[in-house]
Amino acid sequence: MKIAGVLGGMGPLATIDLLNKIVKHTDAKKDSDHVHTLVDNYTGIPDRTAYILGNGENPEKYLVESALKLEAMGASFIVMPCNTAHYFYEKIYGTVKIPFVNMIEEVAKELDGVKKVGLLATKGTYRGHIYENIFNKYGIEIEVPPVDLQEIVNQLIYNLKEGKDNINEVPIDKVLDYFSNLGIDNIILGCTELPVAFEMLNVKGNFLDPTKILALSTIKLMGKTIKKY
Template identity: 40%
Template sequence: MEVKAKTLGIIGGMGPAATLDLFYKILKATPAKRDQDHIHIIIDDFPQIPDRTAFLLGKGENPLPYILKSAKTLEKANVDVLCMPCNTAHYFVEDIRNATPLPFISIVESTLNEIKSSFENSKNIGLLATDGTIIGRVYHNIFEVERYRIITPIEEKQHEVMKIVYSIKAGKMEENVQTFEEIIEHMKFLGCESVILGCTELPILLKYFEPSLPVIDATSCLAKEIANFATGR
């Protein structure tokens, strides 16, 4: 295997556990037979980037200058391509692309590509994500153009999703599993044929249970796209 992209830069820290999860999934997605076959990765783990959802709700500082600072840090480190394991921050994806000459691999576009190739019969797709991702229409704007219907939880269940996200950020995992299983069942009741885990904290829970609906792990979709890009597949 020949790695085409010399160095991948990850704008990370939103949150650190989600960044670590992406790194692990890139390793799994890369068809390496020896150390030298893996992708050269530089991670700028920057947890001080302000809360993306808080900003989109009008309650916090704009994270964009911090995200661009991270992108510029990685650019100066001579990376060849950028990515970012935070779905909500993809509200700023065009700002990032306009601020750097480097290619940027989007987690949202990677997820769309995966659904087109592996879930072609799913048109009613659930989205479990932060309030910011939903309000910012991060998935809606791209998926609706492709004639997919994005379904989000009712307000009460969405509130539970947010509690789970921030609980995982605080290092709490297994205590969220039962509530998360109930949310998946709720999405099934709403008519979802599959569900996108559109917050990079949520796929971390998949190791603890077997969901009752097909789920699309956005982090794994991004990792797969990165491996394909890097190896020229």
């Protein structure tokens, strides 16, 4: 029996969002039709962006610890609903004997024929070139907003993480207008808090949701059927 292992906690809302999307998109008529999942909601993993920017503790050993724990508990493969944490993907991948799905690569596979996309992400994801390092292999160009607009994206992400109730005051429209003015229609919500925030704010657009893409990949790997809407 296959078991999906979720290396989570970065943050808890993003982990719940992945689990919700796995359940929502699985074509299930009874409990046993759903995905058997092991979740390590490891909220103690140090902030990934802070480390990449040179201001925090290295989270690598915590990420490896979680991956090994999931493997020991019987996970058949690992998924990780955190874009910035994929900066450490190779290190984690090298410590486990089970497959470790690369969420960034799963997003790239969805962009068949698309040559340029916009990226909304943490400053750590921007600084670490996490998307560029994968997308270059697929011939997809990444457009990132200028530094002042990156601050707006970061503010939205961390306001949600911190449980603030004023995320509607963050001027995310300025960032979306930037991409619109460049004629970029496809925009990646490259932080797993962003799909949650955009749903709360009811922001509409042609957005690529890595959490949803990862959920669908998980369902497929489990040999389950994706629900058709």
